[in-house]
Amino acid sequence: MTPILEGFLYVLHPLHFPFLAVGVTLGIIVGALPGLTASVGIILLLPFVFYLDVSTAMVMLCGAFCGGIYGGSITAILISTPGTPSAAATVLDGYPLAQKGEAGKAIGVATIASTSGGIISTFCLMFFAPKLARIALEFGPEEYFALTVFGLTVIASVAGKSLTKGLISGFFGLLIATVGIDPVEGYARYSFGIPNLMAGFSLLPVLIGLFAISQIFVQMEMVGKKVKKYDQKIGRILPSASELKKLFFIIISSSFLGTFIGIIPGTGGAIASFLAYNEAKRWAKDPDSFGKGNIAGIAAPEAANNGTTGGAMVPLLTLGIPGDVVTAVMLGCLLLIGVRPGPLLFKESPEVVNAVFAGLLLANVLILFLGVLSVRIFPKVLRIPPSILFPIIFTLCFLGAFSLSNSTYDMFIALVFGIIGYIMQKNGFPAAPVVLGVILGPIAEDVLARALIISHGDWTTLFKSPISIFFYVISTASVIYSLRRQFVAKKA
Amino acid sequence: MTLSVTPIAGKLMGIIEIIIGACLMVLSVVFYGITFQFPKQTLAFSPKVFPRFVSTCLFIISAILVIQGIMAFRKRSPDEHAKLAIDKAFLTRLLFGILIGYTYTQLLPITGYIVATPPFIAGIMIIFNEKRWIRTGLCALITTSVLYILFRIIFKVPLPRFSLF
Numbered sequence: 001m002t003p004i005l006e007g008f009l010y011v012l013h014p015l016h017f018p019f020l021a022v023g024v025t026l027g028i029i030v031g032a033l034p035g036l037t038a039s040v041g042i043i044l045l046l047p048f049v050f051y052l053d054v055s056t057a058m059v060m061l062c063g064a065f066c067g068g069i070y071g072g073s074i075t076a077i078l079i080s081t082p083g084t085p086s087a088a089a090t091v092l093d094g095y096p097l098a099q100k101g102e103a104g105k106a107i108g109v110a111t112i113a114s115t116s117g118g119i120i121s122t123f124c125l126m127f128f129a130p131k132l133a134r135i136a137l138e139f140g141p142e143e144y145f146a147l148t149v150f151g152l153t154v155i156a157s158v159a160g161k162s163l164t165k166g167l168i169s170g171f172f173g174l175l176i177a178t179v180g181i182d183p184v185e186g187y188a189r190y191s192f193g194i195p196n197l198m199a200g201f202s203l204l205p206v207l208i209g210l211f212a213i214s215q216i217f218v219q220m221e222m223v224g225k226k227v228k229k230y231d232q233k234i235g236r237i238l239p240s241a242s243e244l245k246k247l248f249f250i251i252i253s254s255s256f257l258g259t260f261i262g263i264i265p266g267t268g269g270a271i272a273s274f275l276a277y278n279e280a281k282r283w284a285k286d287p288d289s290f291g292k293g294n295i296a297g298i299a300a301p302e303a304a305n306n307g308t309t310g311g312a313m314v315p316l317l318t319l320g321i322p323g324d325v326v327t328a329v330m331l332g333c334l335l336l337i338g339v340r341p342g343p344l345l346f347k348e349s350p351e352v353v354n355a356v357f358a359g360l361l362l363a364n365v366l367i368l369f370l371g372v373l374s375v376r377i378f379p380k381v382l383r384i385p386p387s388i389l390f391p392i393i394f395t396l397c398f399l400g401a402f403s404l405s406n407s408t409y410d411m412f413i414a415l416v417f418g419i420i421g422y423i424m425q426k427n428g429f430p431a432a433p434v435v436l437g438v439i440l441g442p443i444a445e446d447v448l449a450r451a452l453i454i455s456h457g458d459w460t461t462l463f464k465s466p467i468s469i470f471f472y473v474i475s476t477a478s479v480i481y482s483l484r485r486q487f488v489a490k491k492a
Numbered sequence: 493m494t495l496s497v498t499p500i501a502g503k504l505m506g507i508i509e510i511i512i513g514a515c516l517m518v519l520s521v522v523f524y525g526i527t528f529q530f531p532k533q534t535l536a537f538s539p540k541v542f543p544r545f546v547s548t549c550l551f552i553i554s555a556i557l558v559i560q561g562i563m564a565f566r567k568r569s570p571d572e573h574a575k576l577a578i579d580k581a582f583l584t585r586l587l588f589g590i591l592i593g594y595t596y597t598q599l600l601p602i603t604g605y606i607v608a609t610p611p612f613i614a615g616i617m618i619i620f621n622e623k624r625w626i627r628t629g630l631c632a633l634i635t636t637s638v639l640y641i642l643f644r645i646i647f648k649v650p651l652p653r654f655s656l657f
Binding site for chain 2: 047050168171172178185217219220221385386387388390391392395396403406411412415418422427445448449
């Protein structure tokens with residue numbers, strides 16, 4: 001039996017498939033709900049996946065990831081507010097089409113395009129990931145250190161509008177990561193004799209605080225402000241055969257574009273969807289119709305942003321480097337459930353990798369069914385009052401933080417990082433580099449220590465390998481790119 | 493939905509950048525200073541190397557942020573005075589939200605999940621402008637029960653129990 005078929009049999013097993021379905025459903029709902037993102041959906045699932053076996057947990061998280069990215073398009077179409085940053089381009093044509101009374105068709109096109117994008121990108125993942133993992137198996141500690149530097153620099157330089165703030169976030173995360181037992185001599189750093197600090201800051205409360213609790217504080221700012229609601233008719237859901245035929249090339253090309261963009265760390269769905277939208281408009285026979293409810297303007301960004309899901313999983317699974325904010329959260333979640341992404345994952349746990357491949361493919365098929373079947377339910381979901389939704393989310397956040405080690409100390413840490421996350425958001429500091437710093441900090445220190453111990457303290461060993469130099473060069477390039485982008489933005 | 497917070501801009505952002513940058517500079521100095529208490533190096537790599545590297549980098553970048561803040565503060569024309577429009581109602585909500593959250597974390601180990609959770613949910617609902625008392629009470633009780641069933645019974649996730657000690 002081929003390994004991928006084993007993956008399918010595993011995911012389709014009656015004991016495992018419901019978890020995928022729950023993951024996708026929760027992802028779609030959370031992605032569509034006001035104030036919540038795909039990252040929050042994945043974090044809220046964590047307390048439950050702790051108690052599942054690794055493959056099932058991975059499949060459930062992948063379902064929530066794909067569902068969350070797709071879910072963002074629903075609010076973009078219905079109330080002109082993207083549920084996730086990836087769906088920002090979908091607003092341009094999705095909302096005008098909804099205003100014409102064709103919201104159903106807009107969501108139908110978005111669903112078909114998202115499914116196609118997700119499936120194509122998963123096939124690319126299945127093709128590229130094992131090859132890249134084989135190359136990465138040759139990496140020594142020097143190369144791994146350069147890789148972690150690359151991962152941190154790329155996310156820090158592109159995550160926010162300011163390079164300085166992005167780098168500060170990254171180094172703040174690294175500083176937090178130094179609290180606790182050091183990986184070489186086992187010395188408890190910055191613990192001041194407090195037992196809880198000796199273990200350092202657990203990743204889960206940090207994630208919950210920075211991404212979920214901070215969002216609740218943000219929503220407190222919205223209390224009393226008018227919230228958009230969709231009250232028009234949904235209309236026909238599926239596009240006609242001739243419309244689908246017209247969209248075929250756009251969906252396929254945007255899916256590949258999204259996959260390619262997703263593979264590049266630090267890019268993400270938002271960039272992919274706008275690029276795909278621009279390309280679709282550029283090659284269209286009627287570019288003037290874009291922005292007025294052209295279905296190609298929905299299909300292109302949706303195919304591209306779901307295309308990034310498989311693409312972003314390539315560096316995540318093979319190198320342990322996330323492609324964007326959501327995959328940074330995914331990386332944290334994988335580490336928490338005991339999965340260390342990297343080339344060894346392909347060698348030591350192929351069954352987990354195959355389950356992920358199958359899970360991603362089936363998650364996208366589920367999106368097609370759930371998306372089409374529940375189009376008429378979405379406007380009702382959007383009517384859930386914030387006064388009911390956010391107290392429930394707040395409670396889930398606290399219980400999630402508690403569940404890690406049955407400690408109310410972790411709940412307190414989540415609250416503290418919620419406050420820090422809110423202050424960061426308010427002042428333009430991106431949160432993703434902090435998480436990456438916390439995750440990659442111990443890894444970077446560990447591989448740096450190994451490299452230096454092997455070389456008897458010779459620091460030049462870090463710059464001897466061509467692969468290391470390659471990573472340092474692209475890290476520098478990402479910083480220069482970010483500086484140039486800031487310069488151009490200031491000039492404009 | 494990505495509803496972003498009201499951004500801070502102009503002169504006010506400059507002041508905030510100076511404050512945050514200065515705080516981080518102090519933090520990095522403290523972290524660096526504490527490394528002198530770490531044990532002496534026995535291997536090619538000691539526990540103080542990484543924290544020193546990170547705190548030095550953080551110090552330098554924070555200093556750059558402070559300089560950027562000063563430049564932003566000076567750059568603005570004199571008539572462009574950023575007004576610190578504090579939404580007092582929001583600030584009260586935020587502080588009460590944090591206080592209720594903190595109280596919940598402290599009460600849970602003493603009273604247990606079932607006793608501490610309904611008042612917590614009700615408190616946050618009130619912060620979110622829920623004025624109907626019956627709806628608040630019912631929602632608090634139903635949510636507590638549903639989450640209990642979900643965590644404790646379905647997923648077997650332990651929840652804090654009542655304990656006097």
